[in-house]
Amino acid sequence: MxxxxxxxxxxxxxxxxxxxxxxxxxxxxxxxxxxxxxxxxxxxxxxxxxxxxxxxxxxxxxxxxxxxxxxxxxxxxxxxxxxxxxxxxxxxxxxxxxxxxxxxxxxxxxxxxxxxxxxxxxxxxxxxxxxxxxxxxxxxxxxxxxxxxxxxxxxxxxxxxxxxxxxxxxxxxxxxxxxxxxxxxxxxxxxxxxxxxxxRAYDRHNIPVIAYVLRKMKFAFGGKLAIAVLPYRAVKKWNLNYESRHGLFKYATDGNGVTCSIFITELAKREFNVSLRSLGKIDVAKIAQQLNGGGHRNASGATYRGSLKQLLKILLAEFAKVID
Ligand SMILES: [Mn+2]
Incomplete structure (x- = not known):
């Protein structure tokens, strides 16, 4: 109402x-x-x-x-x-x-x-x-x-x-x-x-994690989609809580030419937190819904249980439909 x-x-x-x-x-x-x-x-x-x-x-x-x-x-x-x-x-x-x-x-x-x-x-x-x-x-x-x-x-x-x-x-x-x-x-x-x-503020103790994310970032669809994966060993090594992980999103989303991004965090074995971001009309809420998640058109998320390989396969297929 x-x-x-x-x-x-x-x-x-x-x-x-x-x-x-x-x-x-x-x-x-x-x-x-x-x-x-x-x-x-x-x-x-x-x-x-x-x-x-x-x-x-x-x-x-x-x-x-x-x-x-x-x-x-x-x-x-x-x-x-x-x-x-x-x-x-x-x-x-x-x-x-x-x-x-x-x-x-x-x-x-x-x-x-x-x-x-x-x-x-x-x-x-x-x-x-x-x-x-x-x-x-x-x-x-x-x-x-x-x-x-x-x-x-x-x-x-x-x-x-x-x-x-x-x-x-x-x-x-x-x-x-x-x-x-x-x-x-x-x-x-x-x-x-x-x-x-x-x-703007970042924690200087987080610099090694930021460096890791930037180094490991992948791009698809001619650089329009940025993909960052934080494996469980990284989460454990740096003892990353929700907040410090959240602060890392921007590095995946802010690249020149990037219109969508996937940020995956492995929270436990075969359990992944998936965050999706987009610019403009690309609706990532719909993609998150495919994984039983939700959110807004330009910012959404889901939890996925299964293999990382399968998760990436699903996501890439979904993004292929919406990225021109
Ligand atoms: Mn709100």
């Missing part, structure tokens, strides 16, 4: 709840963390008791937002009046917090993924026309006449910047810039800190 038609119901559910849980997806990204924080800040300002969840590690790079330290620090999780689910895309992505829906009287889901998979929500807002869930939350705050503080503005800016690759991806719209314009007009958001931490 669209936000506009659900606003009254959302308002009502929030007004009637005291003890509220806000949850995002596992391995939360900037959009997820940002909108969970903005929502929690606002609910607390209304006197609600809020617990904030996202399975997995919260990257320290987000600690310029105080509330990023409050994820998964919860008291009693036996019962919530209301569960607000943000940026999830699929109920599977609750990870360890898949216990939460059963503990809440009411559930609101707000998402910008295509057809979020979540049954039994009292309200489900899905608006894939938005680049980030942060933009939907900003709009919701407008409808609800919520007072946006600097902390909320910082969190929403983080959401929007992160899901648009710092306003670089084709999902960025005039509305995206409009929201940021309004946020920046009213608040002194430290955009330099936010953008450096999210888009």
């Amino acid at each position: 669209k936000l506009e038609t659900e606003v009254d119901k959302i308002k009502d559910l929030i007004n009637h709840a005291q003890n509220i849980a806000v949850v995002g997806h596992h391995n939360p990204d900037g959009d997820c963390i940002g909108c969970c924080i903005a929502m929690s800040e606002w609910l607390e300002s209304k006197g609600k008791t809020v617990s904030i969840f996202a399975d997995g590690e919260i990257s320290e790079k987000f600690f310029y937002m105080e509330k990023a330290r409050e994820f998964n620090l919860h008291g009693d999780i036996e019962h919530f009046d209301l569960l607000i689910v943000l940026d999830l895309s699929d109920i599977e992505r609750l990870g360890a917090w898949n216990v939460l829906p059963a503990k809440a009287d009411r559930i609101i889901v707000i998402d910008h993924h295509v057809k979020p998979n979540f049954k039994n929500a009292d309200v489900l807002v899905d608006m894939p026309e938005y680049a980030s869930t942060g933009e939907i939350i900003y709009q919701l705050f407008g409808f609800l006449k919520a007072k946006i503080t600097l902390d909320m503005a910082t969190a929403l800016y983080t959401s929007i910047a992160c899901d648009t690759g710092c306003f670089l991806f084709s999902n960025t719209t005039a509305y995206t810039h409009h929201v940021v314009e309004e946020l920046m007009q009213k608040h002194k958001i430290d955009i330099e800190t936010i953008n450096f931490k999210n888009f």
